[in-house]
Amino acid sequence: MQTVQRRASTEAGDVMTTPKMPDTVLVGSLVYAVTCDEDSWARAVADSAENKGGYGLTNNRRGMIALNPDQPESIRRLTLWHEVLHALCEGAMGSPDWLNLGEEDSDREERVIRMFEAPTLNVIRDNPTLLAYLTAGD
Numbered sequence: 001m002q003t004v005q006r007r008a009s010t011e012a013g014d015v016m017t018t019p020k021m022p023d024t025v026l027v028g029s030l031v032y033a034v035t036c037d038e039d040s041w042a043r044a045v046a047d048s049a050e051n052k053g054g055y056g057l058t059n060n061r062r063g064m065i066a067l068n069p070d071q072p073e074s075i076r077r078l079t080l081w082h083e084v085l086h087a088l089c090e091g092a093m094g095s096p097d098w099l100n101l102g103e104e105d106s107d108r109e110e111r112v113i114r115m116f117e118a119p120t121l122n123v124i125r126d127n128p129t130l131l132a133y134l135t136a137g138d
Helices: 038-047 073-092 105-126 128-135
Strands: 006-009 015-018 024-027 030-035 056-059 064-067
Touching (some): 064 073, 073 128
Parallel strands (some): 030 064
Antiparallel strands (some): 056 064
């Protein structure tokens, strides 16, 4: 992984270390490799059937999350979480039926929240380095 830890100064002059992007993320029982370099990104885009990932792509068959290296760190964090949620939907939740969620908006909202509540909490619990990276300041 090419991403390195950076050092930043606080207002008080203290030096703090920005957490490194994790090399892997555990989603359910599946381990996804996380890449963020030009070669991996080019391969991921070439392999993508949808070929629509401007920020990131998740390949569930290969257990890989590829991030476009040409974006600021703050966007990269959000993109990584976005791709983890894609992995969660396919790998841990069995690709939910988004078309039959209920008749009322409130029913659909509650159903989506219930589908995500336990799996997302497990991802956070299982990946402390991911959590540290996602919540770090710029």
